[in-house]
Amino acid sequence: MSETTTMxxxxxxxQLLELARCSIARGIGRHAPVSVPGRxxxxxxxxxxxxxxxxxxxxxxxxxxxxxxxxxxxxxxxWHNAWTSAYADPxxxxxxxxxxxxxxITVSVLSPLEPIAAGSDAELIASLxxxxxxxxxxxGNACATFLPAVWRELPEPSDFLAQxxxxxxxxxxxxxxxxxxxxxxxxxFHSNDGRRLAA
Numbered sequence: 001m002s003e004t005t006t007m008x009x010x011x012x013x014x015q016l017l018e019l020a021r022c023s024i025a026r027g028i029g030r031h032a033p034v035s036v037p038g039r040x041x042x043x044x045x046x047x048x049x050x051x052x053x054x055x056x057x058x059x060x061x062x063x064x065x066x067x068x069x070x071x072x073x074x075x076x077x078x079w080h081n082a083w084t085s086a087y088a089d090p091x092x093x094x095x096x097x098x099x100x101x102x103x104x105i106t107v108s109v110l111s112p113l114e115p116i117a118a119g120s121d122a123e124l125i126a127s128l129x130x131x132x133x134x135x136x137x138x139x140g141n142a143c144a145t146f147l148p149a150v151w152r153e154l155p156e157p158s159d160f161l162a163q164x165x166x167x168x169x170x171x172x173x174x175x176x177x178x179x180x181x182x183x184x185x186x187x188x189f190h191s192n193d194g195r196r197l198a199a
Contacts, residue, residue, distance in 0.1 A: 007109065007187045008044070008109070008187065008189075012042055012044060012045060013107075013189045015041075015042075015045065016045070016074070016075075016078050016107050016109075016189070017105060017107060017189060017191045019036070019037075019075055019078050019079050019082070020053055020078055020079075020081075020082035020105050020107055020191075021082075021105060021191070022037065022079075023078075023079045023080075023082040023083045023086075024055075024082050024083065024086045024095065024100070024103070024105075025100065027082075027083040027086065027087060028086075028087070028095065028096075028097055028100075030083075030087070032083075033079060033080055033082075033083035033084075036075055036076055036079045041075055044074075045073070045074045045075050046073045046074065046075065047070075047073065047074055048070035048071065048072060048073060048074070049070045049073075049074040049077060049109055049110070050066070050067040050068055050069055050070045050071075050077065050109075050110040051066055051067060051074065051077045051078050051081055051107060051108060051109050051110065052064060052065070052066025052067070052081060052107075052108045052110070052147060052186075053065065053066060053078065053081040053082045053084075053085045053105065053106070053107055053108075054085065054105070054106040054108065054147075054149070055085050055086060055095070055103055055104070055105060055106075056103075056104045056106075057099060057102055057103060057104070058102065062086075062092060062095065062099070062103070063084075063085035063086055063089040063091075063092050063095065064085055064089065065081050065084040065085040065088070065089050066081045066085075066108070066110075067081065067110075068110070068113065068136055068145060068184075069113065070110075070112075074109070078107055082105070082107075104190065104191070105190070105191050106149075106188055106189070106190045106191075107188065107189055108147055108149070108186040108187070108188040109186060109187050109188075110134065110184050110185070110186055111184050111185045111186070112184065113136065113182040113183075113184050114182060114183045114184065115180070115181070115182055116181040116182060116183055118181060119177075120175050121158075121161060121175045124161060124175075124181055125157045125158055125161055126157075127183075128157045128160065128161070128183070129183075130151050130155060130157055130160070131148065131151045131152075131155075132148060132185060133148060133183040133184070133185065134146060134147045134148045134183065134184045134185065134186060135160070135161070135164060135181065135182070135183060136181070136182040136183075136184070137161075137164055137165065137168055137170075137179055137180070137181050137182075138168075138179070138180045138181075138182075139168065139170055139176050139178050139179040139180070140178065142168045142169050142170060143168060144164055144165075144167040144168035144169075145164070146160065146163075146164050146167075147186060147188075148185065148186050148188075149186075149188065
């Protein structure tokens with residue numbers, strides 16, 4: 001499953017994007033997301049899945065939070081991560097009402113984690129598929145991930161890994177035998193119809 005592979009029908013994609021928009025619109029000014037709307041959801045949207053929600057304004061990142069492992073139904077994960085990206089990403093101030101009209105939303109649904117066996121940075125770099133793989137690295141309590149979309153900013157595998165190690169607080173120049181690496185893929189879908197958020 002690459003970023004261009006389709007797991008979901010167009011109607012399911014639209015429902016997930018609408019969930020993200022609704023969570024953000026209803027969550028403004030709140031300290032936690034409200035409950036997911038009750039309706040007859042398609043069975044596939046009730047399966048446990050891990051997701052990320054990425055928010056941008058004018059092409060600039062405005063929030064991005066998510067889950068690496070599937071711990072709750074897909075609709076719940078999208079609903080929670082959309083609110084968290086808008087109002088609880090520690091890198092940004094909470095979203096304000098005036099920003100809603102221009103907000104662009106991307107929902108990324110992750111595949112299961114796949115361990116990567118590598119005894120050096122060179123082996124790990126050689127195993128990566130640019131533009132396809134998301135990468136999670138962990139060393140002790142330090143963990144960090146880059147979604148496949150980050151390849152657009154860091155197209156060289158060596159830079160991709162080095163920057164991810166820095167994000168995790170690890171040395172970019174040294175390989176630790178304690179470091180574990182996992183790949184995953186995503187299906188990502190995007191909506192720039194931010195005006196609907198304010199409706």
